[in-house]
Amino acid sequence: MKRIGVFVCHCGSNIAGTVDIERVVEAARAMPNVVYVEDNKYTCSEPGQEAIKQAIKEHNLNRVVVAACSPRMHETTFRRAVAGAGLNPYLLEIANIREHCSWVHPDKEGGTPKAIDLVRRAVIKVAGNVPLDRGRIPVTKRALVIGGGIAGIQAALDIADAGHEVVLLEREPSIGGRMAQLDKTFPTLDCSACILTPKMVEAANHPNITLMTYCEVEKVDGFIGNFSVTLRKKARYVDMDTCTGCGICWGKCPGKASSEFEVGLAKRTAIYVPFPQAVPNKPVIDRENCFFFKTGRCKICQRFCPTGAIDFEQEDELVTEEFGAIVVATGFDIMDKDVYGEYGYGQYPDVITSLEFERLVNASGPTEGKVKRPSDGKIPQRVVFIQCVGSRDENKGVPYCSRICCMYTAKHAILVHEKIPGAQTYIFYIDVRAGGKNYEEFYKRAQSEHEAQYIRGRVAKIYPKGDSLVVVGEDTLLGEKVEIEADLVVLATAVLARQDAGEVARTLGISYDGYGFFTEAHAKLAPVETNTAGIFLAGMCQGPKDIPDTVAQASGAAAKVAALLSKEVLETEPLVAQCDEVKCSGCFWCKPICPYKAIEEKEIEERVGRRTVKRKVASVNTGVCKGCGACTVACRTGAMNLLGYTNDQLLSEVEALCL
Amino acid sequence: MMRYAYFPGCSLHSTAADYDRSARAVCGRLGIELAEIPDWNCCGASSAHMTDERLALALPARNLAAAEKEGLDVVAPCAACFNRLKITWHEVRHGEAAKLLADLGIEYTGRSGVKSLLEVIARDYGAEKLAGQVVRSLEGLKVACYYGCLLVRPQEIMDFDDVENPTVMDGLMEALGAEPVPWSHKTECCGASLALSRSDLVASLVGRILAAAKEAGADALVTACPLCQANLDMRQREAARAAGEDFNLPVYYFTDLVGLALGLGPAELDLGKKMVDAVGPLRARELA
Numbered sequence: 001m002k003r004i005g006v007f008v009c010h011c012g013s014n015i016a017g018t019v020d021i022e023r024v025v026e027a028a029r030a031m032p033n034v035v036y037v038e039d040n041k042y043t044c045s046e047p048g049q050e051a052i053k054q055a056i057k058e059h060n061l062n063r064v065v066v067a068a069c070s071p072r073m074h075e076t077t078f079r080r081a082v083a084g085a086g087l088n089p090y091l092l093e094i095a096n097i098r099e100h101c102s103w104v105h106p107d108k109e110g111g112t113p114k115a116i117d118l119v120r121r122a123v124i125k126v127a128g129n130v131p132l133d134r135g136r137i138p139v140t141k142r143a144l145v146i147g148g149g150i151a152g153i154q155a156a157l158d159i160a161d162a163g164h165e166v167v168l169l170e171r172e173p174s175i176g177g178r179m180a181q182l183d184k185t186f187p188t189l190d191c192s193a194c195i196l197t198p199k200m201v202e203a204a205n206h207p208n209i210t211l212m213t214y215c216e217v218e219k220v221d222g223f224i225g226n227f228s229v230t231l232r233k234k235a236r237y238v239d240m241d242t243c244t245g246c247g248i249c250w251g252k253c254p255g256k257a258s259s260e261f262e263v264g265l266a267k268r269t270a271i272y273v274p275f276p277q278a279v280p281n282k283p284v285i286d287r288e289n290c291f292f293f294k295t296g297r298c299k300i301c302q303r304f305c306p307t308g309a310i311d312f313e314q315e316d317e318l319v320t321e322e323f324g325a326i327v328v329a330t331g332f333d334i335m336d337k338d339v340y341g342e343y344g345y346g347q348y349p350d351v352i353t354s355l356e357f358e359r360l361v362n363a364s365g366p367t368e369g370k371v372k373r374p375s376d377g378k379i380p381q382r383v384v385f386i387q388c389v390g391s392r393d394e395n396k397g398v399p400y401c402s403r404i405c406c407m408y409t410a411k412h413a414i415l416v417h418e419k420i421p422g423a424q425t426y427i428f429y430i431d432v433r434a435g436g437k438n439y440e441e442f443y444k445r446a447q448s449e450h451e452a453q454y455i456r457g458r459v460a461k462i463y464p465k466g467d468s469l470v471v472v473g474e475d476t477l478l479g480e481k482v483e484i485e486a487d488l489v490v491l492a493t494a495v496l497a498r499q500d501a502g503e504v505a506r507t508l509g510i511s512y513d514g515y516g517f518f519t520e521a522h523a524k525l526a527p528v529e530t531n532t533a534g535i536f537l538a539g540m541c542q543g544p545k546d547i548p549d550t551v552a553q554a555s556g557a558a559a560k561v562a563a564l565l566s567k568e569v570l571e572t573e574p575l576v577a578q579c580d581e582v583k584c585s586g587c588f589w590c591k592p593i594c595p596y597k598a599i600e601e602k603e604i605e606e607r608v609g610r611r612t613v614k615r616k617v618a619s620v621n622t623g624v625c626k627g628c629g630a631c632t633v634a635c636r637t638g639a640m641n642l643l644g645y646t647n648d649q650l651l652s653e654v655e656a657l658c659l
Numbered sequence: 660m661m662r663y664a665y666f667p668g669c670s671l672h673s674t675a676a677d678y679d680r681s682a683r684a685v686c687g688r689l690g691i692e693l694a695e696i697p698d699w700n701c702c703g704a705s706s707a708h709m710t711d712e713r714l715a716l717a718l719p720a721r722n723l724a725a726a727e728k729e730g731l732d733v734v735a736p737c738a739a740c741f742n743r744l745k746i747t748w749h750e751v752r753h754g755e756a757a758k759l760l761a762d763l764g765i766e767y768t769g770r771s772g773v774k775s776l777l778e779v780i781a782r783d784y785g786a787e788k789l790a791g792q793v794v795r796s797l798e799g800l801k802v803a804c805y806y807g808c809l810l811v812r813p814q815e816i817m818d819f820d821d822v823e824n825p826t827v828m829d830g831l832m833e834a835l836g837a838e839p840v841p842w843s844h845k846t847e848c849c850g851a852s853l854a855l856s857r858s859d860l861v862a863s864l865v866g867r868i869l870a871a872a873k874e875a876g877a878d879a880l881v882t883a884c885p886l887c888q889a890n891l892d893m894r895q896r897e898a899a900r901a902a903g904e905d906f907n908l909p910v911y912y913f914t915d916l917v918g919l920a921l922g923l924g925p926a927e928l929d930l931g932k933k934m935v936d937a938v939g940p941l942r943a944r945e946l947a
């Protein structure tokens with residue numbers, strides 16, 4: 001016997017203003033199975049909730065309908081209230097008579113009948129509700145952090161400090177990422193390496209952190225609390241245990257290649273550590289440029305290695321490890337400068353990118369910190385910076401703002417002025433975006449103390465004249481064309497998602513936007529979570545941001561991971577898909593449609609007449625299923641049902657509203 | 660056999676008759692048949708689209724409709740004609756122009772496309788295939804390829820090449836053995852539309868282009884437009900006076916150099932009509 005109680009909320013005048021509550025209450029009394037109706041000024045208030053509990057006990061209610069605001073607001077509140085009175089929390093249904101009704105109707109004439117309809121819908125649906133129970137899954141108390149830049153390092157350290165084991169994975173030979181390549185950092189001008197390397201060392205020495213460099217994620221299975229990740233340990237050709245990092249091998253190596261760390265401005269050897277403060281400070285052999293791998297002869301490194309650590313026989317190794325949570329911190333790429341043919345990058349050696357400038361101005365860089373231009377090593381006296389090369393350019397680049405360029409360009413102008421006496425800097429900009437703490441002051445300082453000349457406008461082209469470059473642009477404030485002769489031109493090229501971000505996202509089962517940045521679960525209220533439970537985001541892989549924001553987000557992600565790993569078991573939402581194996585024909589149309597990879601193939605045995613036959617049916621992994629319902633729509637036989645929203649229930653709601 | 664409907668445009672029948680000869684000679688040698696559109700009319704460049712939108716579409720469309728009847732793509736050697744014809748094609752294919760034209764009694768569906776002569780030779784025929792036909796390599800000749808503004812812009816309609824740094828002509832010149840110099844003023848405006856009203860401005864614009872070509876070390880300029888050629892060639896003395904330096908750069912149509920490499924002589928290519936001596940420098944290099 002179903003005994004339904006209906007609770008109609010006034011929400012002050014929010015609902016009562018355009019809905020005649022009395023009429024709704026009257027109408028509800030006449031609805032099937034309804035045995036009790038009550039209205040309340042604020043149902044979500046303490047007394048309001050208490051009234052529900054009271055009524056459940058007094059009137060022996062076994063189903064509850066609350067006609068109030070959107071279930072997104074207070075469904076949890078009312079579920080708890082219902083549970084407090086001893087009812088299963090899923091025997092509650094919300095009729096949204098505020099957002100869907102009172103707020104969009106101008107008067108009671110329109111609002112009241114609509115509210116009655118919505119209440120009837122909820123009454124009919126709740127009659128079909130059955131008690132549902134939350135599932136419980138165990139948690140592997142270990143985290144994987146993918147990417148060893150500042151975001152990954154910070155997340156790993158915070159998780160490790162909370163007492164959990166962390167594997168910090170990096171695909172390059174050393175951790176450090178982009179921040180290791182930078183010279184000074186805005187707005188304080190402290191040296192990037194000086195503040196980063198202590199964290200790198202701390203990560204390497206932390207008892208809870210296992211560093212895995214030169215490794216990549218190959219495959220991810222499982223779900224929150226129970227990820228099973230296959231990692232590819234790329235062959236280093238150097239035994240990590242015996243190598244002492246003495247450096248003899250890279251001193252002797254005859255193989256040469258362009259240094260990735262120095263953005264091509266310097267050479268490195270074939271056996272190499274990317275930069276002097278590398279962690280671990282142990283080399284790898286780059287197969288492509290190693291004489292032995294190219295010609296079969298050489299092995300000089302092996303001959304000179306005092307500990308016999310060189311091993312040309314090494315091969316890539318696949319290992320599978322278990323994790324409870326994953327932090328993705330894979331960083332960013334920089335736009336290909338070739339897109340702007342008119343700026344002559346590649347054609348004119350003195351047109352460089354900002355990242356190249358970072359290396360030029362860095363004491364450990366190819367010029368030992370002296371700003372020399374690449375063409376002839378001259379110290380430039382006139383330096384032009386062009387902002388928004390690719391950013392905010394819908395025609396050739398990306399429409400978004402890269403967020404860091406305004407500030408680092410101001411920093412570059414300051415550094416030029418400090419390092420080269422009498423040098424003049426010019427900065428072409430669209431807008432100066434200096435929204436961070438102390439950023440505006442920093443930008444003003446570049447202008448006032450360091451005499452950077454800001455020109456509002458875009459550059460049309462750059463061409464050589466003698467041994468200098470002519471930068472042709474427009475000053476949109478003066479409405480005039482400007483031509484500036486420069487010795488060096490620095491392009492602030494756009495921040496892009498990693499080229500292989502899509503592939504990474506597919507491997508992890510997380511979503512990404514049109515630009516390739518990984519998508520957070522909610523733009524404001526869940527900025528570190530992904531839509532896949534147990535996988536979190538930190539740093540530029542989620543969108544352009546500066547170092548302070550990256551570190552903050554990394555710590556946020558770490559806090560989420562720590563909270564997750566501190567639980568022994570996880571409760572899962574019972575509103576998941578369920579497969580009726582009798583009806584399932586095993587077509588598996590549901591499988592590719594599932595965005596969470598929650599549907600697996602399962603073999604069952606069935607008796608057909610006298611024989612026992614084996615056949616495959618769909619099976620839902622309730623730990624992974626998010627209850628989106630896509631499979632229920634795809635299912636041709638109606639075998640898939642979303643618990644709490646079964647096909648029959650939905651149909652009865654439609655009938656309640658339309659018939 | 661490649662066959663196209665040929666739209667010479669007013670220039671190639673008058674001031675740029677030498678381009679017409681050169682184009683026909685080269686196409687003849689390459690086996691590209693140019694079937695001149697019967698009873699063609701002016702494309703309306705500059706004047707029509709500045710006065711009346713319907714006229715701007717109707718004038719080129721009439722020519723395109725005639726070519727479509729024959730089932731041929733249209734080839735235009737002049738950049739301005741190409742521009743107007745291609746825009747009309749685009750408006751018919753992607754816009755509402757077909758209906759507007761139908762009201763005027765012009766039936767054109769956009770099935771027949773529009774190409775510039777440069778595209779036909781460099782891409783449809785192919786620079787690589789052309790390289791195999793070269794009998795007289797232009798080795799040592801440094802050329803600055805000048806595309807002008809109309810050939811590549813607006814990018815989304817012309818869909819021709821990179822709008823700031825086009826390279827198709829450079830590739831073609833390389834195929835002939837010449838050395839295209841990298842330079843800065845490939846698509847700067849030469850001031851063609853001001854040729855009569857503000858010749859002082861034209862002289863200064865032309866001067867910049869010539870100076871940049873010279874700076875880049877070019878021996879000559881190559882164009883794909885009769886108006887660019889006329890401006891760069893005819894105004895050279897004025898530009899030199901304004902700039903205070905002597906340029907003395909011959910300005911060729913790209914077909915001139917293709918023809919030379921294919922073994923055609925200066926007379927067949929009508930090279931004698933240029934203002935800055937175009938034959939002498941070739942003789943000096945034993946290319947003519």
